[in-house]
Amino acid sequence: MILIIGLGNPGEEFKKTRHNLGFxxxxxxxxxxxxxxxxxxxxxxxxxxxxxxxxxxTALAKPQTFMNESGKAVKxxxxxxxxxxxxxxxxxxxxxxxLGKIKxxxxxxxxxxxxxxSIINELGTKNFVRFRVGIKPQRTENxxxxxxxxxxxxxxxxxxxxxxxxxxKGCLAIKIAITxxxxxxxxxxxx
Numbered sequence: 119m120i121l122i123i124g125l126g127n128p129g130e131e132f133k134k135t136r137h138n139l140g141f142x143x144x145x146x147x148x149x150x151x152x153x154x155x156x157x158x159x160x161x162x163x164x165x166x167x168x169x170x171x172x173x174x175x176t177a178l179a180k181p182q183t184f185m186n187e188s189g190k191a192v193k194x195x196x197x198x199x200x201x202x203x204x205x206x207x208x209x210x211x212x213x214x215x216x217l218g219k220i221k222x223x224x225x226x227x228x229x230x231x232x233x234x235x236s237i238i239n240e241l242g243t244k245n246f247v248r249f250r251v252g253i254k255p256q257r258t259e260n261x262x263x264x265x266x267x268x269x270x271x272x273x274x275x276x277x278x279x280x281x282x283x284x285x286x287k288g289c290l291a292i293k294i295a296i297t298x299x300x301x302x303x304x305x306x307x308x309x
Contacts, residue, residue, distance in 0.1 A: 119175045120296060121199040122147075123192055125210040125233040128182045136253045137185060137269040139211040139281070140233075143251065143288040144178045150289055156180065162198075163191045172297040185233040189240030196241065206246040207295070209288065210234060213265055215252025218280045220291055222304045223248050230265070247300055251288055 124144030125137075132138050144167075148156065153169030153176075165180040177199050181191035192208075200206050204224075210233055215221055225245045228235035238244045253269070255277070273281050287307075295303035 119177060119199055119201075120205050120207065121195060122176065122178045122207045122209065122292065123188075123195070123237075124178065124180050125185060125188055125208060126180060127185050128180075132270070134272045135270050136211055136273065139251045139253060139285075140209040141180050142281075143209045143249070143285050143292075144180060146285045147289045147292055148178060151293075153178065158182070162194050164195060166195075171293065174296055176296060186236055188233040189236035189238070192237045193240040203241075203243060203246045204300070207249060207292070208234065208237060208246060209249040209251065209292075211253045211269060212250035213254055213269065215250055216254050217252050217256060217277060218284045218287075219252035220284065220287055220307045221250045221252075222291065222295070222300065222307055223250060224300070247295075249288060249291060251284060 122144060124140035126132065126141030127135070127137055148167045151169060151171055153167045156165035156167045159166050162179065163182050165182060167178045169176055179195050181188045183191050196206055210231060212231065214229060224247050226248065227244055228238055234248065291303050291307045294306060
């Protein structure tokens with residue numbers, strides 16, 4: 119089974135922030151592929167959806183911990199849903215990638231992302247797949263404040279147009295990774 123984790127922060131006030139892009143991608147994927155609606159699991163402290171794509175059982179989860187504690191929920195989910203680290207995929211925002219870009223990586227460090235760092239710390243390894251979704255503004259003058267404040271801001275109207283497209287692109291990347299394999303998805307999206 120493939121376990122796909124969308125990272126974000128729970129709560130209405132964070133819903134449209136830059137840091138919640140992982141949640142938004144998995145929400146759209148569940149909607150597009152007609153998976154079961156997300157349901158809260160107290161055992162995993164996560165919202166979980168399951169379904170099949172190309173006869174492959176897939177679980178999607180949105181940890182309901184705050185971003186910096188994501189690893190706690192992911193560790194519990196991983197022990198039940200996965201047998202291989204390569205079947206654990208994490209979708210998250212990335213301030214080092216330009217807005218609208220997607221990059222799929224394996225066995226890489228957190229690069230300052232506290233949610234990813236939490237997962238690495240809890241699992242004791244960085245050997246899992248990550249779908250990095252860029253949030254870095256096209257113009258650098260738009261990002262003069264600290265990263266912690268920047269990621270909790272909402273997208274501008276212009277940025278939101280780009281984000282809607284990248285969310286769909288993220289869903290396509292996941293679909294290709296499931297149906298054709300991670301390597302094919304990496305070759306297509308890591309440009």
